[in-house]
Amino acid sequence: MNCTCSKSNIESYEKFELKNFNALKISSTADVAYFVKDEAQFCSLFERYKNINVIGCGSNVLLSSLGVREPVVLTRKMSEISFRKNVVEVEAGAAVQKLSVEAFKNSLSGFEFLIGLPATLGGAVAMNAGAHNQCISDFFVSARVFDTLENKILCLDKEQMQFSYRNSLIKKNPNRYVVLSAKFELIKAEHSAIENKMKENSEFRKRVQPSLALPNLGSVFKNPTLQDGQVQSAGMLIDKCGLKGYKIGGAGVWENHGNFVINYNNCTSSDYTNVVYKMYDSVKERFGIQLECEIVRMGEFSESEEEKWKIMSN
Numbered sequence: 001m002n003c004t005c006s007k008s009n010i011e012s013y014e015k016f017e018l019k020n021f022n023a024l025k026i027s028s029t030a031d032v033a034y035f036v037k038d039e040a041q042f043c044s045l046f047e048r049y050k051n052i053n054v055i056g057c058g059s060n061v062l063l064s065s066l067g068v069r070e071p072v073v074l075t076r077k078m079s080e081i082s083f084r085k086n087v088v089e090v091e092a093g094a095a096v097q098k099l100s101v102e103a104f105k106n107s108l109s110g111f112e113f114l115i116g117l118p119a120t121l122g123g124a125v126a127m128n129a130g131a132h133n134q135c136i137s138d139f140f141v142s143a144r145v146f147d148t149l150e151n152k153i154l155c156l157d158k159e160q161m162q163f164s165y166r167n168s169l170i171k172k173n174p175n176r177y178v179v180l181s182a183k184f185e186l187i188k189a190e191h192s193a194i195e196n197k198m199k200e201n202s203e204f205r206k207r208v209q210p211s212l213a214l215p216n217l218g219s220v221f222k223n224p225t226l227q228d229g230q231v232q233s234a235g236m237l238i239d240k241c242g243l244k245g246y247k248i249g250g251a252g253v254w255e256n257h258g259n260f261v262i263n264y265n266n267c268t269s270s271d272y273t274n275v276v277y278k279m280y281d282s283v284k285e286r287f288g289i290q291l292e293c294e295i296v297r298m299g300e301f302s303e304s305e306e307e308k309w310k311i312m313s314n
């Protein structure tokens, strides 16, 4: 791994091991990886490359064990958070956990749900991350977004971002738009009320989700909405198929909740894919429900794996 600082001084590395930059702790080598620290550095890379893989916390990304040939950009060093009254502007690489705490310090309510969520602002906006019946789009005002097709920066409002359940304009157009920063309008509230909500959310998360000590990518499947409008728990459907504890290679379904797949022992992207496909296939077979996967992929996958992911992404 050699550090090759370019003309514009962007920190970059060749043959970069991404194991510590994805929550599943998959070993995957990027041919080249960049750590950007501001908007100018980020945008300059789009003059050099057509396709770039952006990684925030890597909490929702399955990296290929075969590696990533296209350049990877890591945003976590681009992390300014600035408040003006109840409006906050946040750079793409800021940890949303920190954002939640900073909002609390400013007696601003709206980001209590972000406590304990392993995400950067860019990743959370792209995925419209949510928890405890709230999501990132709730207090969203606008985002500065780089459009790699038009080669320019856009300022997009909430409507233009097309947010829906774990989805956004960014996610719908892989490789086209990159979030540089976003602005939110929060609500002034009692310090103690915000603190209580954060505690409650944090305790709930500890009860129902695996900690990062058990490497995972969060919920694998979205909760499906049935024809009668009822929302089903994907985890419950998977549990009913008897898959808790089911393992292939180093990957397995978490014993406590069916919608999480853990890297128990140096799992490969292929192990993870095969476990996830088994979950999908079992639920389809038993209940006739086609689950939709939340996980995003990066790098090279075999033809049969590609086929499985295509089916699971509907």
Ligand SMILES: Cc1cc2nc3c(=O)[nH]c(=O)nc-3n(C[C@H](O)[C@H](O)[C@H](O)COP(=O)(O)OP(=O)(O)OC[C@H]3O[C@@H](n4cnc5c(N)ncnc54)[C@H](O)[C@@H]3O)c2cc1C
Binding pocket: 023, 053, 054, 055, 056, 057, 058, 059, 060, 061, 075, 092, 117, 118, 119, 120, 121, 122, 123, 124, 125, 126, 127, 128, 129, 130, 131, 170, 177, 178, 179, 180, 209, 210, 211, 212, 216, 217, 218, 219, 296
């Ligand atoms: C233990 C655990 C618990 C979780 N709990 C939740 C939860 O409660 N709710 C929830 O919604 N999710 C949850 N997740 C999933 C994950 O945290 C979210 O999807 C989060 O939004 C991902 O953010 P990230 O910065 O890690 O993005 P990454 O995983 O790095 O990237 C995800 C996608 O966003 C893209 N992306 C990242 N940054 C940018 C950018 N600046 N511009 C454009 N695209 C970008 C990536 O290219 C990729 O396609 C959990 C994950 C784990 C491991």
